[in-house]
Amino acid sequence: MTKQLDPEQFEDVKEMMIYEVVLSEALVNLLHKKGLIKKAELLEEIKRIKSKTIEKKK
Numbered sequence: 001m002t003k004q005l006d007p008e009q010f011e012d013v014k015e016m017m018i019y020e021v022v023l024s025e026a027l028v029n030l031l032h033k034k035g036l037i038k039k040a041e042l043l044e045e046i047k048r049i050k051s052k053t054i055e056k057k058k
């Protein structure tokens with residue numbers, strides 16, 4: 001059975017998720033702008049980590 005979040009808790013979680021996305025995007029943009037990473041490399045790394053995460057859940 002799943003536990004219901006009250007609307008106030010939901011808003012806190014939503015705000016944290018938005019903050020994490022904005023923070024990640026800012027870091028990626030800065031690293032790319034400075035020539036430290038290529039966005040294609042980042043996408044490959046995301047795919048690699050995602051596939052490892054999915055494998056662990058099985």
